[in-house]
Amino acid sequence: MTSWKLRTRSATASPSNARTQTKRRKIQEQDEFQCVEGEFPSPRVQSALMLHAIRQPYELSTDHEVPVVQHNHELLLKVNAVGLNPIDWKGPDYNFGIPTFPFISGREMVGTVIEAAKARNSRIHKGDIVIVPSTDYRDFRKAVFQQYSIASTFNTIRLPQNTPVNSGSILGVAFVSAVLALGICMGVSFGSIESGPDLLDIVRNIDPETLPSDIRQECLKGVEESERAKAGDWVIIWGGSSTCAHVTKQLARLAGLRIISVADSAKHGLRLSSTSEIRPDLLVDSHNPERAVEIIKAATSDGARFGFDTQGKETAGYLLRSLHSFNSPMSALADSSVKGPRHKESKLPTPPATPLENISRAPRSHLVGLTGLPKTDIPEGVSLHSVPIKLFHEIPEVGEALCAWCERLLVKGLLVPPDVVGIVDGLEGINGGLDRMRRREVRGGRLVAVLP
Structure with missing residues (x-):
């Protein structure tokens, strides 16, 4: 049996009370450890x-x-x-x-x-x-x-x-954060990777009342079906040297996403570029954030649709500017009605307004903040997300799916x-x-x- 060090009270033993002290010590040991052979x-x-x-x-x-x-x-x-x-x-x-x-x-x-x-x-x-x-x-x-x-x-x-x-x-914490960021906030399905979870499918097929009220909107309405990230999409990870980024990049690559990692190249560039599991498709130096935004916009043809910041509110603001944004149809119509040319002399009949429900809306971009999000200057067409970490410990279906999948990835060597x-x-x-x-x-x- 394993030897365990016991904490016992000190006592002065004498021949007259030795038997009593021995009995008392045994009771203390049993009370503290309650163990059997x-x-x-x-x-x-x-x-x-x-x-x-x-x-x-x-x-x-x-x-x-x-x-x-x-x-x-x-x-x-x-x-x-x-x-x-x-x-x-x-x-x-x-x-x-x-x-x-x-x-x-x-x-x-x-x-x-x-x-x-x-x-x-x-x-x-x-x-x-x-x-x-x-x-x-x-x-x-x-x-x-x-x-x-x-x-x-x-x-x-x-x-x-x-x-x-x-x-x-x-x-563990990095894995949970990464899966929830990708699977819930960006809509990535891991179903083709070692029978991984489709988290949006899980949370949208259980009783909504079982979801914590403060994350219910994120789980049910955060990303639409047509907006879900899929193989070939770009994802920008700002703070690419962090432990969470380490795991996120691996899972994103398994899902077929293309990865831009923004990190301090002087400190982390060699490690990030020489380690195959976490090597991004594009490594951008974070030393000059303004320049980093320019490089990302140029590399992705005016911005990616998905971003994950692991550092804080300030860097999340730069990441926000790196994402593709657009004016919503409603805003475009409003702008044209106010700013467009006024043809007062025209005798042509005014065409009927296009019903808003018939206007196809371009898919939004999605920014996930691990530790903070911008509060102002949010462009049209960009949705902000916080990682709904409560899902892991409050919804057993989600926790079980993540843990069982992590086991399979580790056994196969797909997660380092x-x-x-x-x-x-x-x-x-x-x-x-x-x-x-x-x-x-x-x-x-x-x-x-x-x-x-």
Whole structure:
């Protein structure tokens, strides 16, 4: 049986109370681990990183309660490796994504299932090593800056033998974000790629009332059937060196899209150009954004119809200008009625107005912002989108489809995780790792915290 270090209270033993102390120690051990020979332990307390205030470092608590399974589809996992994300330091520094204090962060990990779900026909079983993208940040049980975490079976990806644990721990959130951006906001169908999901078909064939109200419009009306991205279309990824871009480019290429990647060529150009999995069709230097817009418009004959920004509101504004835009039929008619020539002398009868419903509207362009979108100067014919991340953890049909597909892609080698560019030691090392990220010392991949 695996040897586990137990936390026990100190006591002074004497010949007269030795038997009592031994009995008491056994009771403590059973209460903390409740384990029997040949089984995984079920601890009662654990170590966890807690955030108690804005702009403060996380503090290590060594007596935090282990989260408890509450639903038949939930698993209890021992956390093995944690991927560090920008949100883990930006949230505390800028006070967003933190519902209450004390707060437990951590959005993705690889762990071992020590308590399997009670639901039947689950892909996941006790002892499995799994990838967990933990997108439900309001449920602290599912946060991963702790030794044990809860996950839903439909949000869990079995780790294939050909994928290292550390690499798997930085894949999940980027994968979920990329699939939802492409599949929901741009309408890409992955049905021809290892039986992948058609997400628009899934969400538009379930009860609309089951969709969260704040993303319902995005799911049902965000992109029309005639506007869906298809093989041969251009997609611009601004912030092409990010981890999310790393995954998005791979999935876009599998779907047959042509890729323009906007990134700092001096820092990332060699890596992006020499790595076949993420090499774009066109790499544009981001150093001069105005020039980048000109290059994109020239290369795509006046702009592409699809764009994905991974950086923020400012770069999303430049990306917006890189997209093809047009005046809607209604605006064109209005403009012509006001600005067009007035033939007062003409004796010809005025032709009847063309019904608006008979005017064929050109397909809109679509801009997806991962962390921010422009607020003003939105041209006609461009639709703005935010990634509906809630779909993954609130709609089981979506979560299951994404996780099962990710497993198949990893097994076939069709999806390559981002690079691990550094390791930190346990929960204790996470603050130091986040400081490195604050100082912009981490490039071309992610840091991983490895837990004992």
